[in-house]
Amino acid sequence: MNRFAQSWMSAALVLAIGVALMFGLPGVMDDYTLLQGTIYAVMALLGVSLGFIWGFGGILCFGQAAFFGIGSYTYAIAVVNMGDSTVPFMLAIAVPALFAAILGYVIFFGRLSDVYMGVITLTVTLILFNLINSTAGPEWKIGVAPLGGFNGIPGIPTLNYPGKVDQALSPLELFYLTMACLLITYLGLRCLISSKIGRVIIAAKENEQRVLLLGYDARLYKLFSFTLGGAIAGLAGCLFANWGAFTSPTIFGLAQSAQIIIWVIVGGLGTLVGPMVGCIAIQWLTTQIGTQQIFNSNLVLGGILVVFVLLVPRGVIPSLGIALEWLWTRLMPRESSSSPQTVTAPPIAPSRVPDTAPATMVVVATDEEQAA
Amino acid sequence: MTPLIETRNLNVRFGGVHATRDVNFTLAEAELRCVIGPNGAGKSTFFKLLTGQVKPTSGQILFRGRDISRMKPHEPGRLGIGIKTQVPSLFNGLSVWENVWLSARRTNSAVRANQITGETLERVGMAAHRKTLAGLLSHGMRQWVEIGVVIASDPPLILLDEPAAGMSDSEVARTAELILEINRKHALVVVEHDMNFIRMIAKTVTVLHQGAVIKEDTPDRIMSDPLIQQIYLGKKPQ
Numbered sequence A: 001m002n003r004f005a006q007s008w009m010s011a012a013l014v015l016a017i018g019v020a021l022m023f024g025l026p027g028v029m030d031d032y033t034l035l036q037g038t039i040y041a042v043m044a045l046l047g048v049s050l051g052f053i054w055g056f057g058g059i060l061c062f063g064q065a066a067f068f069g070i071g072s073y074t075y076a077i078a079v080v081n082m083g084d085s086t087v088p089f090m091l092a093i094a095v096p097a098l099f100a101a102i103l104g105y106v107i108f109f110g111r112l113s114d115v116y117m118g119v120i121t122l123t124v125t126l127i128l129f130n131l132i133n134s135t136a137g138p139e140w141k142i143g144v145a146p147l148g149g150f151n152g153i154p155g156i157p158t159l160n161y162p163g164k165v166d167q168a169l170s171p172l173e174l175f176y177l178t179m180a181c182l183l184i185t186y187l188g189l190r191c192l193i194s195s196k197i198g199r200v201i202i203a204a205k206e207n208e209q210r211v212l213l214l215g216y217d218a219r220l221y222k223l224f225s226f227t228l229g230g231a232i233a234g235l236a237g238c239l240f241a242n243w244g245a246f247t248s249p250t251i252f253g254l255a256q257s258a259q260i261i262i263w264v265i266v267g268g269l270g271t272l273v274g275p276m277v278g279c280i281a282i283q284w285l286t287t288q289i290g291t292q293q294i295f296n297s298n299l300v301l302g303g304i305l306v307v308f309v310l311l312v313p314r315g316v317i318p319s320l321g322i323a324l325e326w327l328w329t330r331l332m333p334r335e336s337s338s339s340p341q342t343v344t345a346p347p348i349a350p351s352r353v354p355d356t357a358p359a360t361m362v363v364v365a366t367d368e369e370q371a372a
Numbered sequence B: 001m002t003p004l005i006e007t008r009n010l011n012v013r014f015g016g017v018h019a020t021r022d023v024n025f026t027l028a029e030a031e032l033r034c035v036i037g038p039n040g041a042g043k044s045t046f047f048k049l050l051t052g053q054v055k056p057t058s059g060q061i062l063f064r065g066r067d068i069s070r071m072k073p074h075e076p077g078r079l080g081i082g083i084k085t086q087v088p089s090l091f092n093g094l095s096v097w098e099n100v101w102l103s104a105r106r107t108n109s110a111v112r113a114n115q116i117t118g119e120t121l122e123r124v125g126m127a128a129h130r131k132t133l134a135g136l137l138s139h140g141m142r143q144w145v146e147i148g149v150v151i152a153s154d155p156p157l158i159l160l161d162e163p164a165a166g167m168s169d170s171e172v173a174r175t176a177e178l179i180l181e182i183n184r185k186h187a188l189v190v191v192e193h194d195m196n197f198i199r200m201i202a203k204t205v206t207v208l209h210q211g212a213v214i215k216e217d218t219p220d221r222i223m224s225d226p227l228i229q230q231i232y233l234g235k236k237p238q
Helices: A008-028 A031-055 A064-082 A086-109 A114-133 A171-194 A196-206 A208-213 A218-244 A254-267 A273-290 A297-311 A316-331 A359-371 B043-050 B075-079 B096-105 B110-123 B139-152 B169-182 B195-201 B219-224 B226-233
Strands: A164-168 B005-014 B017-027 B032-036 B058-063 B081-084 B157-161 B187-191 B204-209 B212-217
Touching: A008 A031, A008 A171, A031 A064, A031 A171, A031 A218, A031 A254, A031 A273, A064 A086, A064 A114, A064 A218, A064 A254, A086 A114, A086 A218, A114 A254, A171 A196, A171 A218, A171 A273, A196 A208, A196 A218, A196 B096, A208 A218, A254 A273, A254 A297, A254 A316, A273 A297, A273 A316, B005 B043, B017 B043, B017 B212, B032 B043, B032 B195, B043 B081, B043 B157, B043 B187, B075 B081, B081 B139, B096 B110, B096 B139, B110 B139, B139 B157, B139 B169, B169 B187, B169 B195, B195 B219, B204 B219, B204 B226, B212 B219, B212 B226
Parallel strands: B032 B187, B032 B204, B081 B157, B157 B187
Antiparallel strands: B005 B017, B005 B058, B204 B212
16 A cells, blocks of 8 residues: 555545535436435445455455345344334444354354355355345244345335434435445544554454464454444445335345455455445446447446456556556655665664674584595 | 473474474573574474464473463463564564554553654664565564564563574674663573574573474583584584
8 A cells, every 4th residue: 555545635535525525416416316326325335344354354255245235134124113213223233243243253263264254254145145035925024024035125214313203314315324424434444444453453464473473362353343344334235225215135146245346356455445436436337338238238347347457456546546656756856765775783783793603604614624 | 480481391293293392491581592403303383382373282381480381372472472483474564663563552552652663663773664664674674673573562581583594794793782682671582593693692502403402501512512513413423
């Protein structure tokens, strides 16, 4: 990561752009386009959840869609049962976080390798997909909320003002809330990354053995980041259920899981903005390709992704950052560099180099002489 | 007086390989001990046992009288056993400052950790490189940064695995001075092959061979010992 990306200036810039979009877009967009903006922000939040645990925690989770789906279903079931959306909103964050914590505990404290991490998270997602898909009958319900099987749950009540069931959020208010959630999550994660906890999480990704030798329990830090990622994905799932007033098992699907990984790769691993940009770009591209009839949209999208991964392997945002830094160093006068080649001795170092040969060499010479 | 670290009949087996055989080792507070032995003698395994990376098959490791032989991998570090590994083990993607800071921050407030980090970098001569990524440093500098990482947490026991490996003569001399300066406050166990370096720092040397302690003596006596010469050079005693 370059210095600008790590600086608070970049965070301020991202927040400024985010706030400008949050308050600017409703003025220039019709209701339909604003709904599109809301779903982009929801998916960007989902992208950030994986971008954080993978890019900073080094945990490649193939099942981020599981937490997204659990968040979505938790909200739907809870709000149908309770009416008021305040507690369901909190449950939609807490339940996926708890699920991630249990799953993460098994993985990290069971000392399973990275390969098993991918296999387990993917398997859990597919199990949930099949489980929810098979709940189509009227007997499958929690409280008064039918699970709906492959048909999903339609007509989910939208979020309302806390304690005021009859005052549901309008599409514009939902857009504001979604954008606020996205920006607060971004800011919170930036603060976390700069804190002791965040640095240990990054350090554990870099060198887990050294983290252990320093006395930090790397498993706890990994579990924390994984749980936090699950909570953020759950929040995105809740907002998704609000956006369309509908949820279905397809959000647990393989396609959804793969898509999140692609967003992060395209946007750039190791940044928080990257997954947002990657998500919005891919989502927009998918929509645009879907409007034409000449080429198969999946084929075009696949081709673009392959070309992209080959030509811009770092992703959009890191590549952009490198280009800007290069430009910056060209335009600005250079600081006095601290090249690794210029060795500075410890201050207590002696000025004299010992002139005696290493003792081991003396022994070798004696031995050779004797042999001769 | 209770030793800082003590091992009692320490054994470890990897399948059919008996890597450590009944090792009885004692180190007092603020003592400096060098450990030598040919390749495969079990030096690194011994360090891994002391730091909880490997669990003993039998025997005990006592740190200030407390049995630590079954501790989790992060607990010896928490108790105050720091290690510089044979191949420098740093966070390559983090700066020199962040590497040392993470060590200092575990037991200190952010403000105090900043202060300790600055002092430590001055002490190991890496203050000018605080913003450099650890992965971009030369081998010798990585060794110094790792020593800085270890001492920043102020552990009572420091294990240094070949701290002078791959260094020039002048760097070796600087490292020896640094170790002696650290030894004013901390106990050290240093694994090294360079006997000249050992002469510069150690009063007592422990020799490991085929996983067992075969001798403990002064560097000069160790070097003139026919058995040690035989082990190192394959020369039969006269």
